[in-house]
Amino acid sequence: MAEIVSVLALAHAPGATGWLDKAPKHEQDGIINGYAELRRRLAAAKPDLIVGVANDHLLNFHPTNVPDWCVGIADHWEGPAEWFRDWVNVPHYEVAGNSSLGRTIVRESGKRGFNLAFSDSLLFDDNWSVPLHFLTPDHDVPLVPIHMNCVLPPMPSPQRCYEFGKVLADVVRTWPEKKRVAIMATGGLSHDPGGPKYFGVDEPFDRGFLALLNEGDPQKVLREITIEKMIGAGDGGTVELLAWFVALGAVGTRKADTAFYVPSVPLRCGMGGVSWDMK
Amino acid sequence: MGVMDTDRTLPANRLVFEVRRDRKLVERFANDLEGLMKDYGLSEAEKKALREIDLKALAALGMHPYFLPQVSRLFKGTGYNHNESAAAQLYASKMLAPGKP
Secondary structure, eight states: OOEEEEEEEEOTTHHHHSSSSGOOOOHHHHHHHHHHHHHHHHHHHHSSSEEEEEOOOOSSOOOOOOEEEEEOSSEEEEEGGGGGGHHOOOOOOOOOOOHHHHHHHHHHHHHTTTOEEESSSOOOOOHHHHHHHHHHHTTOOOEEEEEOOOOSSSSOOOOHHHHHHHHHHHHHHHSSSSOEEEEEEEEOSSOOSSSTTTOOHHHHHHHHHHHHHHHHHHHHHHHHHHHHHHHTHHHHHHGGGHHHHHHHHHOOOOOOEEEEEEEEEETTTEEEEEEEEEO | OOOOOOOOOTTHHHHHHTTTHHHHHHHHHHHOHHHHHTTTTTOOOHHHHHTOOHHHHHHTTOTTTTTTHHHHHHHHOOOOOOOOOOOHHHHHHHHTTOOOO
């Protein structure tokens, strides 16, 4: 049986790789050191593979047919997608997938009330390219990417995301392979791509959200952090925190350990990351 | 205007969605925008707004907020997209009061 050895959640804003030099030195240091700390935590858990959960930035979910979640079931992935390459500013990379686990997640989640789409041809943009660049820069840990709809109404509710996280963790643990699995949610924190707060960050919201995660009371997070509240903190960007609710479902009442938080207007994003000790 | 105001059936949303996935369509966006807009069935209001890079009008028509700065990048380039970049400044000039950010 597989074991979940690490759960992480972190921001993936493209400015971290695309124009970090435009941020003041203390922000650069905070972001670089923060990602390095998450990399250390992930490496210490010695994962054989990563199950990732991230917003699909309207790159794969065609407007005619938008699922809540879509599991990548290919054995091989590459990125960044061509048009996003200069923007994200990371070199072309390849990373292994895991068809067996991807298909298991789709099949077994289906039996438990989650109708997941699946694909063997997902395009990657900053959603994976930035986290992988910082956390597994050699791209030597296979990734099962799960794209989700955080930005095109109706999005799955925080409660639904939390429930999916519980199912996802259970399904991973019933996968018969003896593998060490990390769950990595990426997105957020406050930002507003193309919206009225595009050039701003909502630091009070972000700090409040992180403090809630540190308490280890998911029901309280669900009560206090609604979609409306996330939208209030930055429309289509902050709502990417729905991916963090999936992580929350996987960790239950464990308390998050914040690795870093840097509100960065030059990066147009509240940059931060947390992990949960799964021992 | 924001994500909740998106009209996912808007032809302009479909156009921008598909362009970013296909280098040939990116080239066509640059070289034959009129033909591209015609093929995707954009309304006259959508065509005028995209032709004039009228991001506020596109937003009012139901374009997804993500696509507004992406339209600015289709016109001004994608790389090094910091707040003073040509693409970000194009967005700012169209969407925000003068002088901001």
